[in-house]
Amino acid sequence: MTGKQMVLSAALLAGLMAVPLVITQAYLLHLLILILFYTALTAAWNILTFGGKVSFGHAAFFGLGAYTSTILLLKADVNPWIGLIAAIGVALVGAATMTLPLLRLRGPMFTMATIAYAEVLRRVAILWRELTAGSEGLTIPFRPGLLYLSFTGKVAYYYIFLAIAATAVCLSSWLFHSATGFHLRAAASDEEAAQALGIDTNRVQVVALMWSAGITGALGVFYTQYVYMIDPDLVFSVTLFAIQPALNGIIGGLGTVWGPVLGAVVMTPLGEFLRSYLGGVRQGLNFFIYGVTLIVVVIVLPGGIISALHAIRRRVRGATASVPAKEGA
Amino acid sequence: MSLLRVGDLGKDFGGLAAVSGVSFEIGQGEILGLIGPNGAGKTTVFNLISGLLPPTRGSVIFGGADITRLPTFRRSRLGIGRTFQIVRPFEGMTVLENVMAPILARERHPGLARTEALRVLERVGLADEADADPQSMTLARRKRLEVARALATRPRLLLLDEVLAGLNPVEVQDALPLIRSIREGGVTIFIIEHIMAALMSLSDRVLVMDQGVLIATGTPAEVTANPRVLEAYLGEEATGA
Amino acid sequence: MNDLFIQVVVSGLLIGGVYALLSIGLTMIFGVVRIINFAHGEIMMLAMYLTYWLHAAYGVDPYLSLFAVAPVLFLLGIVIQRLVIQPILDAPALMKVFATVGLYIALQNLALMLFKADFRTIQTPYASASLMFGGISVSLPRLYAFLFAIALIVGLWAFLKFTLVGTALRALAENRTVAQLMGIRVARLYRIAFGVGAAITGIAGTLLLPFSYVFPTIGSIYTLVAFVIVVLGGMGNMLGAFFGGLFIGLVESFSGTYVSPAIKEATYFAIFILVLVVRPQGLFGMGKGSEEVGLK
Numbered sequence: 001m002t003g004k005q006m007v008l009s010a011a012l013l014a015g016l017m018a019v020p021l022v023i024t025q026a027y028l029l030h031l032l033i034l035i036l037f038y039t040a041l042t043a044a045w046n047i048l049t050f051g052g053k054v055s056f057g058h059a060a061f062f063g064l065g066a067y068t069s070t071i072l073l074l075k076a077d078v079n080p081w082i083g084l085i086a087a088i089g090v091a092l093v094g095a096a097t098m099t100l101p102l103l104r105l106r107g108p109m110f111t112m113a114t115i116a117y118a119e120v121l122r123r124v125a126i127l128w129r130e131l132t133a134g135s136e137g138l139t140i141p142f143r144p145g146l147l148y149l150s151f152t153g154k155v156a157y158y159y160i161f162l163a164i165a166a167t168a169v170c171l172s173s174w175l176f177h178s179a180t181g182f183h184l185r186a187a188a189s190d191e192e193a194a195q196a197l198g199i200d201t202n203r204v205q206v207v208a209l210m211w212s213a214g215i216t217g218a219l220g221v222f223y224t225q226y227v228y229m230i231d232p233d234l235v236f237s238v239t240l241f242a243i244q245p246a247l248n249g250i251i252g253g254l255g256t257v258w259g260p261v262l263g264a265v266v267m268t269p270l271g272e273f274l275r276s277y278l279g280g281v282r283q284g285l286n287f288f289i290y291g292v293t294l295i296v297v298v299i300v301l302p303g304g305i306i307s308a309l310h311a312i313r314r315r316v317r318g319a320t321a322s323v324p325a326k327e328g329a
Numbered sequence: 330m331s332l333l334r335v336g337d338l339g340k341d342f343g344g345l346a347a348v349s350g351v352s353f354e355i356g357q358g359e360i361l362g363l364i365g366p367n368g369a370g371k372t373t374v375f376n377l378i379s380g381l382l383p384p385t386r387g388s389v390i391f392g393g394a395d396i397t398r399l400p401t402f403r404r405s406r407l408g409i410g411r412t413f414q415i416v417r418p419f420e421g422m423t424v425l426e427n428v429m430a431p432i433l434a435r436e437r438h439p440g441l442a443r444t445e446a447l448r449v450l451e452r453v454g455l456a457d458e459a460d461a462d463p464q465s466m467t468l469a470r471r472k473r474l475e476v477a478r479a480l481a482t483r484p485r486l487l488l489l490d491e492v493l494a495g496l497n498p499v500e501v502q503d504a505l506p507l508i509r510s511i512r513e514g515g516v517t518i519f520i521i522e523h524i525m526a527a528l529m530s531l532s533d534r535v536l537v538m539d540q541g542v543l544i545a546t547g548t549p550a551e552v553t554a555n556p557r558v559l560e561a562y563l564g565e566e567a568t569g570a
Numbered sequence: 571m572n573d574l575f576i577q578v579v580v581s582g583l584l585i586g587g588v589y590a591l592l593s594i595g596l597t598m599i600f601g602v603v604r605i606i607n608f609a610h611g612e613i614m615m616l617a618m619y620l621t622y623w624l625h626a627a628y629g630v631d632p633y634l635s636l637f638a639v640a641p642v643l644f645l646l647g648i649v650i651q652r653l654v655i656q657p658i659l660d661a662p663a664l665m666k667v668f669a670t671v672g673l674y675i676a677l678q679n680l681a682l683m684l685f686k687a688d689f690r691t692i693q694t695p696y697a698s699a700s701l702m703f704g705g706i707s708v709s710l711p712r713l714y715a716f717l718f719a720i721a722l723i724v725g726l727w728a729f730l731k732f733t734l735v736g737t738a739l740r741a742l743a744e745n746r747t748v749a750q751l752m753g754i755r756v757a758r759l760y761r762i763a764f765g766v767g768a769a770i771t772g773i774a775g776t777l778l779l780p781f782s783y784v785f786p787t788i789g790s791i792y793t794l795v796a797f798v799i800v801v802l803g804g805m806g807n808m809l810g811a812f813f814g815g816l817f818i819g820l821v822e823s824f825s826g827t828y829v830s831p832a833i834k835e836a837t838y839f840a841i842f843i844l845v846l847v848v849r850p851q852g853l854f855g856m857g858k859g860s861e862e863v864g865l866k
Contacts, residue, residue, distance in 0.1 A: 054664050056671075100847045107663035108606035112797050113846050116839040119794070123836040179433035179442070182422075186430045189419040196379055196413075197431035198405035198482050243671065250668055255421070284682030284786070291676025298669040299657045 020155045029154035035268045036161040040168035042260035044215035045245035049255045051205045052188025056242040057114025060121050061091040061213040063236035065220030070138050080149040084221045091217025095209050103202050122236035137231025149225040173257045180204050253306025262305050332357045332517050338387035347373045349541045360518045362532030369538040371521045375488050379411045380404045410484030412475040414491045418463035425459040431481045453477045469500040489520040573705040578823045586819020587716040588774050590812045593799035595771035597811040601743040602763035608670040611793030612677035617772030618784035625692045639776050640769045647768025648761045681786040689783040715777035798842040
């Protein structure tokens with residue numbers, strides 16, 4: 001990151017930290033928390049797109065993380081911080097089982113396989129009642145304080161999710177600019193050529209999957225601590241925790257660092273607005289608009305908002321030879 | 330000592346033997362040319378050496394080590410570099426980033442990789458276009474990028490697959506000194522070309538393939554006088570520059 | 571016990587015929603247009619709703635409504651092809667995925683908007699009728715569905731083999747470039763392929779409704795089933811899709827009867843993942859276009 005970018009980011013972070021001093025309404029704070037949550041989730045999901053892979057199965061990691069920490073809390077009285085480590089571990093194991101399909105399948109088939117993963121886990125969670133209480137779900141107790149990660153009021157949660165979002169975006173950026181990031185982009189563009197240049201494309205894809213899955217699993221833990229109640233249809237929901245970040249990602253701009261942030265920031269309040277106003281008008285209208293939007297974006301602006309911004313910037317600066325960070329295709 | 334030794338190499342696709350019974354050696358520091366009519370199996374041989382295709386039969390020994398079963402990226406790290414007939418620059422990455430990618434496989438620090446990449450670009454004459462989008466460059470410049478990327482892997486053996494194809498005569502003449510300078514830098518070169526005059530002027534020795542088998546080896550003079558070689562090309566238009 | 575076994579086999583085959591029809595629709599679209607349609611099940615769902623509506627509003631027998639459903643779905647397929655698929659044909663595979671996912675979300679919620687979330691089915695006078703063969707009871711609607719499906723599959727095969735359009739479609743599936751060079755109008759054929767694929771899929775839905783439910787989210791389940799079958803049978807391979815359909819029907823029947831109805835879906839997802847990992851070319855080997863989709 002350039003010096004200028006660092007200053008801007010620091011300023012942004014400082015500004016965000018000051019927000020709860022100004023905004024105190026619970027609903028607005030909740031909305032902000034949701035935006036931060038989805039920013040982190042989308043950034044994590046997006047890591048896999050560096051290598052050109054689209055997964056709709058991230059709900060698998062999310063649910064695995066959520067259930068791991070919750071079960072440990074309820075059955076063994078393990079606090080969520082330790083549960084977090086276990087959750088990340090379980091999510092990584094889940095990711096490890098996805099490695100073979102990841103490496104062997106391309107494009108749509110890989111995506112289909114990931115959906116199948118999430119769906120299998122969802123059904124397992126429903127059926128394995130002794131462990132997960134099935135469809136009834138699990139509720140975590142309210143034990144206020146940092147140790148058990150539950151709080152009255154929204155402010156503490158706001159700061160926690162702000163920290164998580166900042167961490168996720170930083171990790172994503174670090175990965176993007178690292179050797180692994182270069183290799184992922186090369187592999188996404190042309191796997192054979194990359195291999196002929198000495199790049200171990202399989203290894204970097206697995207690394208990307210691990211980071212993506214680990215962060216997503218961690219988010220499952222924090223989400224549970226915020227909503228207190230989880231059930232298989234919620235935390236293994238492909239729509240909420242797999243397609244939504246994908247939607248955010250593509251609207252913001254796939255395979256870039258700030259694309260997912262933009263996407264989450266734009267889509268989350270939009271989604272909430274659509275849900276509360278239009279969902280009331282007609283059930284399904286909000287998601288119908290989502291679907292149509294997605295189609296339109298793919299046809300008209302496949303690079304997402306970021307590519308539109310880059311195009312505007314190029315137009316303003318006059319045509320130079322520099323290329324913006326395009327998404328891996 | 331031979332740098333590369335290929336023994337009885339064969340590759341079948343279904344019932345078709347694309348390459349069969351091919352054996353040859355490449356000596357350290359030489360420029361070996363490979364010619365043959367279309368469909369002779371030349372690129373297949375390159376793919377077998379660089380690892381993109383597993384052989385049905387035979388062996389590939391590089392620097393004394395048997396690499397026949399090694400995956401592509403490992404062969405690259407051992408020192409086999411390769412360019413492709415149809416250039417394949419990485420999309421969404423600048424010229425500089427394209428060259429940094431292979432360097433980052435051995436030099437993890439992006440800053441150092443960047444410096445080294447710039448050096449490579451200077452070597453091939455692309456330093457001014459470091460921030461350019463490969464898609465916006467002419468074919469000749471993109472071919473240089475292709476070579477630069479391969480050079481960035483610090484190869485001991487460089488496989489050039491029709492690197493002059495599609496260039497006009499001026500561009501071809503401009504490219505020859507670069508190829509020679511690469512050899513002078515200590516890199517052994519194995520080159521496939523259809524532009525006969527260029528290939529003959531570059532190569533120390535030439536291999537000729539036809540329909541998957543080696544039909545002749547020798548110096549450029551020997552090979553051009555070989556009646557079997559001329560026969561293989563009958564009906565084929567060999568372009569001279 | 572033996573009777574139960576035969577019963578399970580028969581039930582499995584009967585439903586398998588409909589599944590085969592469903593996945594042949596997907597295979598056809600994929601084979602010609604080379605696109606993986608994530609909204610495939612939604613097409614079936616829409617046909618089911620259409621059938622339901624014709625029955626509920628006008629009392630049309632579902633097997634009669636086939637004559638309405640088929641052309642309507644054919645037109646729908648053409649519309650989808652022109653509006654959604656044609657613009658993105660040359661886009662990278664990832665973008666195609668997103669486009670059809672967007673279609674899936676849009677269609678699913680369109681159904682939600684129009685019909686609400688309730689489970690709906692239709693009651694025909696013969697819905698619970700069944701024939702007895704020996705000790706085996708065969709439900710009439712399922713039998714009809716199977717017979718119609720088989721008839722349609724045979725008809726489709728004949729269409730592809732003997733008509734001009736069918737041959738052009740096969741040529742296009744074989745090699746797009748050569749087909750274009752031979753003067754085949756690709757865009758028009760894509761529309762026809764999509765239309766036919768959609769019509770077949772829709773008919774599968776209509777055949778299913780008399781003994782099944784429709785609700786807005788049923789599409790995604792059937793999309794997954796169709797995918798499992800198509801991968802199992804080998805991408806782009808129609809015969810494979812046929813046998814794959816029968817196979818999955820049997821798997822569903824067996825796991826539903828001998829283990830538990832709840833794990834039906836988990837079973838075929840697990841099979842899906844297993845096949846993708848162990849034998850991505852399917853049981854019958856790949857048809858055309860498998861490389862593009864990543865099945866090597």
